[in-house]
Amino acid sequence: MSSDLEFRTSDQEVLKLLEECAELRRTLKAISAQVGRMENRVKRAFPAAAVQARERKARTNRFGGATITPEQALAEFDRVAALAASGANEEAERILEAKSAPDLLVIAKELGVTFSKSKPSIKVMRDAIFGKVRESVLLSRHTSRG
Amino acid sequence: MSANKSPKTIATINFKGGVGKTTVTWCLADTLSTYSNAAVLMFDLDAQMSLTQAVGLNEDSGTLYPAFESWYEKCVNGRRTIFDAIDQYTKPGVHFDFPIAYDFIYQISNGLHFIPSVEDLYWLELAEFFDRDQMKDFMRRLLGKIAHSGKVSDYDYVLFDCPPSFTLLSYSVLACCDLVLIPVNPDFFASRGVSLLLNSLKMRIEPHPTPQIAVFMNKTKTYANAPTKEAAFYMRQIEQICNRASKEQGIRATFFDDAWVRERVGIKRAITGGGVPPELVKDFQGLWQACLGVLK
Numbered sequence: 001m002s003s004d005l006e007f008r009t010s011d012q013e014v015l016k017l018l019e020e021c022a023e024l025r026r027t028l029k030a031i032s033a034q035v036g037r038m039e040n041r042v043k044r045a046f047p048a049a050a051v052q053a054r055e056r057k058a059r060t061n062r063f064g065g066a067t068i069t070p071e072q073a074l075a076e077f078d079r080v081a082a083l084a085a086s087g088a089n090e091e092a093e094r095i096l097e098a099k100s101a102p103d104l105l106v107i108a109k110e111l112g113v114t115f116s117k118s119k120p121s122i123k124v125m126r127d128a129i130f131g132k133v134r135e136s137v138l139l140s141r142h143t144s145r146g
Numbered sequence: 147m148s149a150n151k152s153p154k155t156i157a158t159i160n161f162k163g164g165v166g167k168t169t170v171t172w173c174l175a176d177t178l179s180t181y182s183n184a185a186v187l188m189f190d191l192d193a194q195m196s197l198t199q200a201v202g203l204n205e206d207s208g209t210l211y212p213a214f215e216s217w218y219e220k221c222v223n224g225r226r227t228i229f230d231a232i233d234q235y236t237k238p239g240v241h242f243d244f245p246i247a248y249d250f251i252y253q254i255s256n257g258l259h260f261i262p263s264v265e266d267l268y269w270l271e272l273a274e275f276f277d278r279d280q281m282k283d284f285m286r287r288l289l290g291k292i293a294h295s296g297k298v299s300d301y302d303y304v305l306f307d308c309p310p311s312f313t314l315l316s317y318s319v320l321a322c323c324d325l326v327l328i329p330v331n332p333d334f335f336a337s338r339g340v341s342l343l344l345n346s347l348k349m350r351i352e353p354h355p356t357p358q359i360a361v362f363m364n365k366t367k368t369y370a371n372a373p374t375k376e377a378a379f380y381m382r383q384i385e386q387i388c389n390r391a392s393k394e395q396g397i398r399a400t401f402f403d404d405a406w407v408r409e410r411v412g413i414k415r416a417i418t419g420g421g422v423p424p425e426l427v428k429d430f431q432g433l434w435q436a437c438l439g440v441l442k
Contacts, residue, residue, distance in 0.1 A: 112376025139337050139383050140390065
């Protein structure tokens with residue numbers, strides 16, 4: 001039996017794993033550098049699109065610049081829930097769609113919604129808030145035959 | 147203790163199980179009797195007997211305390227249970243003269259007395275055995291007998307632990323009590339139950355007047371000594387439900403937004419373990435003050 005086929009000891013196994021990790025890190029660094037270079041080339045080739053992308057990124061910088069207070073957030077939720085309860089679902093959805101990410105985050109936080117990510121997407125926040133709207137509507141509704 | 151005065155009566159009720167009816171009834175009664183000079187009488191009206199077992203059970207040994215066990219045995223064998231009182235009350239052509247004494251009422255402490263449940267209460271679920279209209283006045287008559295017996299304390303407050311369903315006995319309590327106290331938990335299903343319960347109470351008690359109703363948040367999750375945002379969400383929703391029910395259905399439903407009781411793991415053991423945990427005493431004192439506020 002050749003020595004290559006023998007089982008490694010625990011120490012040898014750890015060393016082997018560390019070598020493999022280091023190799024993987026070097027590979028990822030090379031990929032990252034290559035993606036960076038491609039990104040720069042695209043930006044130089046399409047300067048107008050690059051400016052637009054930068055502005056949009058600044059606009060959707062989600063976690064600062066909320067325009068509503070926690071009290072206003074709850075009042076806004078009540079308004080949306082009242083609209084949904086009256087059957088005006090589309091209008092309720094439109095109100096939420098018009099909200100910026102920081103405002104959505106304030107509303108979600110005030111409703112006690114927790115997210116698995118620290119920076120949830122706008123869609124995730126909107127869905128979570130609308131979930132609470134639906135809860136609110138269900139809580140206010142009952143069927144009475146009396 | 148007061149004399150010549152009708153006691154204030156409070157029924158803890160919710161048709162949803164697990165919201166903490168039994169624990170709340172006991173904690174309120176214990177807080178009241180321990181931290182004031184009030185004389186309190188507590189009823190267990192649930193055939194599941196949770197409160198009765200909690201009062202009598204020694205958790206260390208898993209058996210009933212000898213004093214309670216021998217008293218309860220005499221009570222059952224001597225036909226002095228709440229079911230026997232109902233049985234006598236509903237017998238046609240028989241004057242209701244059920245004897246009131248301490249073989250019917252168990253003395254937990256000087257200020258806290260107790261009328262336990264009995265398995266026979268399950269029969270009350272079978273409504274055809276008893277007449278609804280006749281049962282309506284049972285609790286009022288029984289409380290009158292207790293107040294005028296001269297053989298037991300003059301009670302300032304009577305607390306009822308009601309079953310999680312609408313039995314004839316709960317109907318009888320609702321027809322005479324001063325306050326219906328509804329514990330609710332900070333989750334969707336418990337909150338949903340409040341809306342249904344308020345609607346149901348009015349329909350089932352009519353044509354008699356619906357008593358004053360108070361709803362409060364039990365098992366409240368807290369952060370920095372205040373309800374969490376999630377708990378606060380349900381508290382706001384329930385407050386809106388109460389306001390809407392008061393406005394649209396003409397009932398008197400109040401939500402205690404300041405008198406919530408925090409969540410505590412193992413609170414049930416407090417009943418058998420020597421009293422309300424210190425960190426919850428203030429919560430129950432606050433709840434009691436809120437109850438007094440609406441009872442005035």
